Amino acid sequence: MTVAERPTRTQVAPPEPLYRRRELHLLLGVIVASLTVAFAAARATDGARAVLDARLLQAGAGTDAGVVDVESEQLALAREISFTQGVAQDLAARDEPALNRLVAPLQANSTVPMLDVVLPNGLVLLAVRSKGAPAPAATRAGLPALAWSLKHARGPRGGRLSQVVIFRSGATLVTISPVMEGAKPVGAVLAMTPLSYVLGRLSQEVGADLTAYDAQGAPLDTTADFRPSPLDPSVAQSVLGGGAVATRYAYGGQRERLGRLIVDHTAEAVLGVSLPDDSASVGRTVAIYAVIGLLCTALILATFWARFVRGQKL
Numbered sequence: 001m002t003v004a005e006r007p008t009r010t011q012v013a014p015p016e017p018l019y020r021r022r023e024l025h026l027l028l029g030v031i032v033a034s035l036t037v038a039f040a041a042a043r044a045t046d047g048a049r050a051v052l053d054a055r056l057l058q059a060g061a062g063t064d065a066g067v068v069d070v071e072s073e074q075l076a077l078a079r080e081i082s083f084t085q086g087v088a089q090d091l092a093a094r095d096e097p098a099l100n101r102l103v104a105p106l107q108a109n110s111t112v113p114m115l116d117v118v119l120p121n122g123l124v125l126l127a128v129r130s131k132g133a134p135a136p137a138a139t140r141a142g143l144p145a146l147a148w149s150l151k152h153a154r155g156p157r158g159g160r161l162s163q164v165v166i167f168r169s170g171a172t173l174v175t176i177s178p179v180m181e182g183a184k185p186v187g188a189v190l191a192m193t194p195l196s197y198v199l200g201r202l203s204q205e206v207g208a209d210l211t212a213y214d215a216q217g218a219p220l221d222t223t224a225d226f227r228p229s230p231l232d233p234s235v236a237q238s239v240l241g242g243g244a245v246a247t248r249y250a251y252g253g254q255r256e257r258l259g260r261l262i263v264d265h266t267a268e269a270v271l272g273v274s275l276p277d278d279s280a281s282v283g284r285t286v287a288i289y290a291v292i293g294l295l296c297t298a299l300i301l302a303t304f305w306a307r308f309v310r311g312q313k314l
Contacts, residue, residue, distance in 0.1 A: 033291075033294045033298075036290060036294065037290045037291055037294070040290045041286050041287035041290070042283065044282050044283045044285075044286035044287075045280060045282060045283030046279075047282075048278070048279035048282040048283070049255075049277065052255060052275060052277060052279060053247070053255075053257065055208070055275065056208065056256075056257040056273045056274070056275060057257060057273075058206075059206035059207065059208040059273045060245075060257055060271060060273045062202070063199075063202045063206055063210060063261075063271060063273065064259075064261070064262050064271070066198075066201070066202040066205060066206070067173070067198065067202070067261065067262065067263060068262075070173060070193055070198050070201075071173065071175060071263060071264065073110065073111050073112060074112050074173070074175035074191035074192070074193065075160065075162065075175050075177070075191070076110075077106065077107065077110045077115070077189075077191045078160070078175050078176065078190075078191040079177055080106055081103055081106055081107075081115075081117070081177075081179075081189045082177045082178065082180070082189050084106070086098070086102055087099065087102055087103065087117075087179060088180060088181040088186055089181065091117060091119070091125065091179055091181075091186050091187045092181050092187075094119070094125060096125055096126055099117060099125065099126050100126055100128075103117060103126060103128060104128055107128045107130075112130075112191045112192070112193060113129065113130035113132075113133040113193055113194070113197065114128075114129055114130070114133050114134065114172070114190075114191070114192035114194070115127070115128040115191055115192070116128075116137075116140060116190040116192070117179075117188075117189055117190075118139075118146065118187055118188055118189075118190060119186075119187050120185060120186070120187060121141060122139045122140045122142065122143065122146060123138070123139050123141070124136060124137060124139055124140060133194070134167075134169035134194060135169070137167070137168070137169075140190065145161060145165060146176060146188060146190075148161065149161060149176040150178055150188060153178035153180060153185040154183065158177070158178065159176070159177070159178040159188075160175070160176065160177045160178075161175070161176055161264055162174065162176075162263050162264040163263060164195060164212075164220075164261070164263055164268040164269055166214075169194070170194055170195065170220075170221065171194070171196075171212065171220040171221050171269075172192050172194050173192065173193045173194075173195055173198055173263065174190055174191075174192045175190070175191045176188050176190055176191075194221075195212055195220060199211075199212065199221055199222070199223050203223040206273070208274065209222070209254070210222070210271065210272070210273060210274075211223070211224060211228050211250070211256070211271075211272035211274065212261055212269045212270070212271060212272070213228075213230070213231050213236055213258075213269060213270040214269060214270075215233075215236055215237060215240055215269075216233050217230045217232060217233050217235065218231075220269060222272075224250070224251070224254070224274065226250075226251045226252075227251070228254075228256070228272065228274075229250060229251065231248075231258070231270060231272075235248075235258070239258050239259065240267045240269075240270060242260075242267075245257055245258060246258040249277070250272060253276055253277050254274045254276060254277070255274060255275060255276075255277035256272045256273065256274035257272070257273050257274075258270055258271070258272050
């Protein structure tokens, strides 16, 4: 009697644990690599932007120092003229030719492009201009700084002051010094430089674009090849009031630091210092290099792993 053979059961292999699955390892590797690339790009972007901000702050400080130099040049000329013997007498006598013989050589030997000698009522008796400077005006009547200067001519500062004034020709840095005949002011000397000249000169020195804004945030003058967008009035007034330095993008990728433009120890306007912000491109470049580095590392490790597996099979 034959006994039927019992069928043999095939053993089913248990499922591979999740933590040993290659798909999970690959997914974790991609996540770690992505986070590494993102972190490297963010750090590079932040570092490049921090360097840019430090450069903007340094350029702003250099600009304020340069404005002090321009102010000193104007004050030196105004003082020299007001104390030159014969100027007060010629101004009181309204002798324009004699006044011109004394004043014109002093202005020619200075770096100040605009000079007015005015009577107490603001009438311009003599105007001297360098080549290319704005045309003279007939009167400076109604200028508050001139009235203050004549009123305080016998004060502790001798009536001398510097200020940014908006003329028809544009914003101008003005330094005023009264001319005294005895104890009486017989007029004043106005040494002036267009603000565009000042910003243009200092922009080359500090290596950045410069813009001056008024208290309402409107641009007064700029060295940039674009028209900066106006500031929010609250931001402008906060900066002028001594608030923290503000940062914004004035136009496209132009990153701008906003501080105070100091003239005669007073915040006369908001100073904007701007440069192109290429920190994002730096971050992208670092990200590309990081991706290439990770791919090369993965390729090298895969090659060693393939050789190891092949060696075990043999």
